[in-house]
Every structure is written in structure tokens, then in C-alpha cells.
Amino acid sequence: MIQRGTHRTTVSAVCGMVFFIACSTMRAAPETADVLVSAVMQGGQPISARCDSEGIIHVACDSPDGPKYLRSVDGGRTFEAPLDLVDQGSRQPGLEFNVWDLAVGRGGIVHVALGTNAWKLKLPKEEWGFFYTRLKPGETSFSRLQNINHKPSEGFSLAVDKKGNVAACWLADKLYVNVSHDDGASFGPAVEIDRSFNPCNCCTTSSTYAVDGRLAIFYREETNDERDMFLALWNDERGEVARTKVSRSSWKTDSCPMTYYSVCATPDGFVAAWPTKGRIRFARLDRAGQVLPPGEVTTPGQCGIRTGLVVLSDDRGNTLVAWKKDGKLAWQLYDKTGGPAGDAGSALSSGNGAAGVVTKDGRFVLFR
Numbered sequence: 001m002i003q004r005g006t007h008r009t010t011v012s013a014v015c016g017m018v019f020f021i022a023c024s025t026m027r028a029a030p031e032t033a034d035v036l037v038s039a040v041m042q043g044g045q046p047i048s049a050r051c052d053s054e055g056i057i058h059v060a061c062d063s064p065d066g067p068k069y070l071r072s073v074d075g076g077r078t079f080e081a082p083l084d085l086v087d088q089g090s091r092q093p094g095l096e097f098n099v100w101d102l103a104v105g106r107g108g109i110v111h112v113a114l115g116t117n118a119w120k121l122k123l124p125k126e127e128w129g130f131f132y133t134r135l136k137p138g139e140t141s142f143s144r145l146q147n148i149n150h151k152p153s154e155g156f157s158l159a160v161d162k163k164g165n166v167a168a169c170w171l172a173d174k175l176y177v178n179v180s181h182d183d184g185a186s187f188g189p190a191v192e193i194d195r196s197f198n199p200c201n202c203c204t205t206s207s208t209y210a211v212d213g214r215l216a217i218f219y220r221e222e223t224n225d226e227r228d229m230f231l232a233l234w235n236d237e238r239g240e241v242a243r244t245k246v247s248r249s250s251w252k253t254d255s256c257p258m259t260y261y262s263v264c265a266t267p268d269g270f271v272a273a274w275p276t277k278g279r280i281r282f283a284r285l286d287r288a289g290q291v292l293p294p295g296e297v298t299t300p301g302q303c304g305i306r307t308g309l310v311v312l313s314d315d316r317g318n319t320l321v322a323w324k325k326d327g328k329l330a331w332q333l334y335d336k337t338g339g340p341a342g343d344a345g346s347a348l349s350s351g352n353g354a355a356g357v358v359t360k361d362g363r364f365v366l367f368r
Contacts, residue, residue, distance in 0.1 A: 094117075104160065107183070132158075173199075210233065225254045249281065271311050279299075308324040
């Protein structure tokens with residue numbers, strides 16, 4: 001076990017590119033795993049990451065050369081050469097793509113959500129939406145981009161299950177989902193989850209499939225300028241929707257706070273993290289989305305406008321909350337009672353993204 005305060009650094013060259021790993025403040029907490037911090041790609045900004053059932057780590061990054069995908073087969077210590085997420089046929093002068101989310105589905109298929117700056121270029125409005133690509137095992141390049149919704153939108157997230165369902169969630173004044181039942185080969189028409197939902201349009205969505213098969217979407221409301229956080233649970237087959245309020249601290253403001261947040265599924269329900277008035281909170285939820293004891297926990301974290309935030313949970317009930325602000329990736333580990341496990345850690349990191357995974361052996365890994 002690596003004790004508190006120890007540090008190590010390893011440097012390796014892969015396919016002519018330098019990838020390095022900075023393992024900083026790797027702490028041992030009661031019944032908990034270490035926190036490993038890895039630099040994925042020189043010049044890259046990690047946005048989203050997942051660890052699959054085989055222990056392979058998948059990371060999607062923004063970079064000056066466009067969005068990239070990388071994978072690690074050794075727990076995040078080294079990464080293979082990056083792949084482009086955008087095919088040549090989808091590129092055009094001045095058009096920039098950026099990563100919103102990544103998910104790994106049935107059979108190890110990698111699914112990625114992308115947005116563009118098409119609005120800046122005054123391209124047709126049908127190009128202002130949700131773009132999607134996937135990588136099937138054994139393939140060496142991502143598929144040609146699909147335009148999922150053909151309309152101005154944002155707040156893109158992806159959720160996948162073991163049955164081949166892929167949910168593409170997004171905002172356009174309301175909360176919508178396009179669902180694929182064939183591992184992302186095709187998507188059905190947009191479905192508005194519930195007409196009574198009034199999402200904060202310049203924030204985002206975070207989504208996951210629950211253990212009971214329902215799609216869980218974490219989002220911020222703006223009704224009456226009260227910016228509360230809700231978890232919506234949707235049964236696609238039955239067309240049933242349930243919703244629970246997660247945040248307990250009130251936030252009333254007449255302008256969109258432009259914040260990001262995160263939810264992940266656990267065997268017993270969910271863990272969610274979000275900012276309220278600039279301070280980051282988290283809570284554990286049961287399978288119905290109800291907040292469990294000790295309730296809403298305020299972390300030492302603070303957010304900026306559209307700065308990354310990720311929450312992770314291991315199989316022992318430990319929670320890692322990580323956030324990005326002012327050129328630093330910072331984090332705090334919590335034990336199963338909701339108490340802090342050691343001090344908060346931080347590492348220099350460019351960009352606004354925050355990404356991390358729980359490895360197959362139970363270790364928390366963050367990417368900078």
C-alpha cells in the first residue's frame with residue numbers, strides 16, 4: 001500500500017509520442033483505494049473516460065489537432081497512440097469539434113458524443129447539434145459522424161447498457177433523448193422526456209443506466225429561477241418517468257449559471273455531484289433517486305463557468321469527487337459514511353475538462 005505523501009513519476013515513449021504519468025498524492029484511506037493522477041497525452045485535455053469490464057481504460061480528449069481517443073491496457077500508466085474522433089469526410093475549414101462524453105457499451109464498443117462551433121460559422125442550424133461516432137472492437141478508426149438530432153442544442157451526454165441500448169441525451173429548451181437499440185448503428189427519433197421539465201438550457205446533462213434498466217438523467221431546473229438539481233428516471237419501454245429533487249441548498253438566480261455536473265450508477269442506486277453557488281456538493285442516492293444519509297455533502301471544491309466535474313464510486317462505497325478550476329484538477333476522497341478520507345489533492349492541468357475512472361482492481365484514476 002502506498003502511504004500518504006509519497007510521489008512517483010514515470011516517463012515512457014509510445015509510437016514516437018511521449019506519454020507520461022504523474023502519480024501524485026496517492027493516499028490510503030480506510031478500506032479505500034489510491035488516487036492515481038495520469039497525464040494522458042501531451043497537449044490533450046481529457047474530457048471523459050471509462051473503464052470497461054476487461055479493465056481497459058478509454059479516454060476522449062480535446063486537443064489543438066482535434067478530438068482524440070486513447071486507451072490504456074495497464075491501468076492508466078501508459079497509453080496507446082491516439083486515434084482521431086472526427087473522420088476526414090466530416091471536416092471542413094474553420095469547423096471545430098469538441099468532446100462532450102464517452103461511454104463503453106456491449107461488446108466493448110466505444111461511443112462518443114461531440115459538439116461543434118457551427119453556430120459561429122453561421123452554418124445551417126441543422127448542423128448545430130449532437131454528433132456521434134463509435135469504434136467497434138478490432139477496428140482502427142472511428143465511424144463517420146452521425147448527426148443525431150439536426151437542431152441547435154447542447155448539454156450532450158451518453159448512457160449505454162448491456163443490451164445494446166445507447167441513449168443520446170440533450171437540451172434544447174427541453175430535455176430530449178434519442179435511443180439506439182442496435183449499439184449505435186441507428187437512432188430513433190427524439191423523445192421529450194416530460195413536458196413539465198424545464199431544464200437550465202446552458203448547463204448540461206449527465207446520464208447513466210441504472211441497475212434496474214431505467215435511464216437516469218441528472219439535470220438542473222430553471223423553473224421560477226430556482227436552479228435545483230433533479231434526477232429523472234425513464235422507463236423507455238413503458239414510457240414512464242419519475243423525478244426526484246436531489247439538491248437541498250437553494251440557488252435562486254435569474255441567469256443560467258452554466259455549470260456542469262455528474263452522476264454515476266452504483267449497485268444500490270447512484271452518486272451525484274453538482275455545484276450550488278459555486279460550491280461543489282455530492283450525495284449518495286437510492287434506486288429511486290432519494291438522497292441517502294448523511295445527505296448533501298459540501299466538498300472543498302469550487303467551480304467556474306462550464307468547468308469539469310466528475311464523481312466516481314467504488315464497490316466499497318467510497319466516493320471520489322474531482323473538479324477543474326483555475327488551471328488545476330483537484331479532488332477529495334470520501335469514505336462510505338460520507339466523511340473525508342484524507343486531505344484534498346490537486347495537480348496542474350490545462351483546459352476545463354475533468355475525467356476519471358475506477359479501475360477493474362478498484363483504484364481511482366484521474367486524468368489531466
